[in-house]
Amino acid sequence: MRQKKKSDLLTEVELEFMTQLWALEEGTVRDVLDQLPEDRNLAYTSAATILRILEQKNFVSSRKDGKRHIFRPLLAKDAYQTRSLKDLSMKLFDDAPASLVARLVDDVDLSEEALGQIRALVDRRLKNDTG
Amino acid sequence: MRQKKKSDLLTEVELEFMTQLWALEEGTVRDVLDQLPEDRNLAYTSAATILRILEQKNFVSSRKDGKRHIFRPLLAKDAYQTRSLKDLSMKLFDDAPASLVARLVDDVDLSEEALGQIRALVDRRLKNDTG
DNA sequence: GAGTTAATACTAAAAATTTCGTAACTCAAA
DNA sequence: TTTGAGTTACGAAATTTTTAGTATTAACTC
Numbered sequence: 485m486r487q488k489k490k491s492d493l494l495t496e497v498e499l500e501f502m503t504q505l506w507a508l509e510e511g512t513v514r515d516v517l518d519q520l521p522e523d524r525n526l527a528y529t530s531a532a533t534i535l536r537i538l539e540q541k542n543f544v545s546s547r548k549d550g551k552r553h554i555f556r557p558l559l560a561k562d563a564y565q566t567r568s569l570k571d572l573s574m575k576l577f578d579d580a581p582a583s584l585v586a587r588l589v590d591d592v593d594l595s596e597e598a599l600g601q602i603r604a605l606v607d608r609r610l611k612n613d614t615g
Numbered sequence: 616m617r618q619k620k621k622s623d624l625l626t627e628v629e630l631e632f633m634t635q636l637w638a639l640e641e642g643t644v645r646d647v648l649d650q651l652p653e654d655r656n657l658a659y660t661s662a663a664t665i666l667r668i669l670e671q672k673n674f675v676s677s678r679k680d681g682k683r684h685i686f687r688p689l690l691a692k693d694a695y696q697t698r699s700l701k702d703l704s705m706k707l708f709d710d711a712p713a714s715l716v717a718r719l720v721d722d723v724d725l726s727e728e729a730l731g732q733i734r735a736l737v738d739r740r741l742k743n744d745t746g
Numbered sequence: 747g748a749g750t751t752a753a754t755a756c757t758a759a760a761a762a763t764t765t766c767g768t769a770a771c772t773c774a775a776a
Numbered sequence: 777t778t779t780g781a782g783t784t785a786c787g788a789a790a791t792t793t794t795t796a797g798t799a800t801t802a803a804c805t806c
Contacts, residue, residue, distance in 0.1 A: 497794060499706060513753080530795045532754065537793095551753055551802045565707055566722040569715070572703060573723070575630060576696055581719055582729040582736075584700070588712055589736050591697040592704070598713040599741050605720045606734045610727065628764060644783080661765045663784065668763095682772040682783055 493571060494564070498543065501534050502557060502564070505544060510556035512549075624702060625695070629674065632665050633688060633695070636675060641687035643680075 494502060504519040505511060511519075517531045535555050538544045546553040569581070577584045589599070625633060635650040636642060642650075648662045666686050669675045677684040700712070708715045720730070 495793060503706070526794095527796050528753090529797070533756095533795075536755085553754075561707075562718070562722070565715075565718045568703060568707055569719050569723055572699060575634070576692075576699055580729070581723050581725055582732040584696075585716055585719065585733045586736050587693070587696045588700050588716065589740050591693075592700060592712050594712055594740075596741065598711070599737055601713045602716045602720075603734060603737045603741070605717050606730055606737065609720050609725075610730050610734070626763065657764095658766050659783090660767070660785095664765075664786095667785080684784075 492567070494543065497534055498538055498541075501531075501538060502543060502559070502561075505555060505557045506561040510554055512552050512554055514552075516555070623698070625674065628665055629669055629672075632662075632669060633674060633690070633692075636686060636688045637692040641685055643683050643685055645683075647686070 500520075501516060504516045508515060508519065513528065513532045513535055516535065517526065517528060520526065535544065535546075535553075539546055539555070543557070543559045544555045545558050546555045548554075569584075573579055573581045573584050577587070585602075588594070589602075594602075631651075632647060635647045639646060639650065644659065644663045644666055647666065648657065648659060651657065666675065666677075666684075670677055670686070674688070674690045675686045676689050677686045679685075700715075704710055704712045704715050708718070716733075719725070720733070725733075
């Protein structure tokens with residue numbers, strides 16, 4: 485009976501909506517829709533459908549407030565960031581996160597400040613581990 | 616006339632195939648198919664279709680060798696790694712790569728060795744920039 | 747309550763992605 | 777040359793994702 489694995493990653497549109505909810509902490513269909521860019525032009529009912537799907541998949545919960553629903557993320561942004569990084573690392577970096585950072589450091593534009601921050605993070609982590 | 620943007624990211628299956636081609640340097644439909652995991656069970660013609668699509672999208676080129684085609688990546692793995700990281704950073708890390716690394720260093724299981732490698736990379740980059 | 751407004755529930759169409767079948771073709775060997 | 781094995785070309789079915797329409801419901805006002 486094993487078949488369902490479905491990768492637990494968000495689709496493009498699901499991520500778009502989760503991003504808004506993460507920013508809002510919580511919100512109604514209307515709230516999320518208003519948050520989207522001008523040129524997005526998505527029907528109200530489409531937005532409602534997407535949130536319903538997110539709820540079915542247990543990425544958000546909802547409670548009733550008068551006649552409307554207020555949605556709130558169940559999946560935290562932090563957790564999803566981690567999940568995405570693991571996925572990317574696995575699929576594109578031979579499961580070696582260090583090579584992911586290597587690519588980032590080599591090719592993506594990073595300010596010196598950003599590099600300094602990164603080094604600080606790594607140092608702190610190294611110290612903690614060794615005790 | 617601007618409308619085509621199409622994100623230039625690979626779909627799931629396209630990435631699966633590019634990964635094999637990157638490993639092989641180049642190969643026929645059969646080569647790629649044989650490279651896939653046992654339980655993948657994909658029809659030969661499906662694989663051929665996917666490679667044809669990749670060629671249409673200019674991700675691979677092909678040349679003829681006798682009766683068969685040999686496919687070769689046009690998009691390099693390095694380049695696509697960078698592209699993916701930029702996309703992830705933009706969509707999920709407020710376009711701040713440093714926070715991406717922060718998440719990685721904090722949450723993904725990293726060996727001490729990996730951490731050391733990362734610090735070395737950052738250090739080298741910092742020296743090059745300032746030096 | 748009747749009427750208005752705005753929401754949800756449900757269904758399904760539209761679009762994109764993934765998969766495969768059939769027919770036509772190519773090469774090699776008999 | 778014909779046959780056979782393996783390939784490509786093309787079209788389309790199947791599936792997943794995205795979008796939207798219609799009907800129903802809930803709250804508010806009069």
